[in-house]
Amino acid sequence: MTTTTTAQSRSPARTTSASSTLAASAKFKAFALAFAISFPVLYVICDLFNLPMFTYHPATNRFDLWWGPARSGEGPAMYWYGWTATCLIAGTILGLLGTLLPESAVKKIPLFLVWLVPILAVPVLVYSLMPFWTK
């Protein structure tokens, strides 16, 4: 086995190897499953209870930590960035916790939850937008 390969030939092989390693990893599967199932649940909670990680004020380019009201004369406040950030961080934490589960427990998680949970979350979000439908 040779140990001297050119950088050109080594690079794609390394990428493929990293990709296939991740695709074969039981821990990555556990992470991705926990992330996918928890994300829409977290998002609905953030939306309904208004829990953004930060608030952005586009007119003044200002950030508030957590939820902040729109200020008079400073334009609207945006919460979507903060909700998404909350879900990405909390979902990552839950995903990492999922990697601690034994493989036998991960195998028992029904895979259909990864698409069913977000679909079930949609009517809740549609309901939360009721003022737009009824005005």
Place this chain on the structure above:
Amino acid sequence: MPISVNTFWTILLIIHGLLAVALLGALTHQALAVLMPVRQVAGGVGFVTRFRAVTGPAYATAVCVLWILTFIMGAWIYTKYRIYIRIPIEQYGFWKTQGFFELKEHLASFGLGILPIYWYFWKNPQNPEYGSARKWVTVWLAFMCWFMFLVGHVVNNVRGFGS
């Protein structure tokens, strides 16, 4: 050569739209391939058969990258949308249009949550255990993409940049 502020944001919107078109194409190919798989490609097949006769796994990484790039571009132009597009839309009383846009932003975030497991399923195409979940995750992503694309198109028609 300096460009106007309007031109700058219009260019970003066009890039967002082009990325969305690429994503839409990739996901539609993949979704049709899993919903109506072609068992054997022979000569003389029609457009629809060729359209769905794609190698699904080859699209997985591209779809993930395109979703993230489209999301980033959308999130960037959203800062201007909030002030220069949404406020006039509300003043015109187009509440349902704005409601659908709100739903679009929710679904864009939902897509981020599902990407890792979508990628994982497609990188294990031989595992029959993942067959059903892979199919419905792909169809769900394709549905969200089509919904977001059409809503974005309608909102742009209502009040596009530069209007």
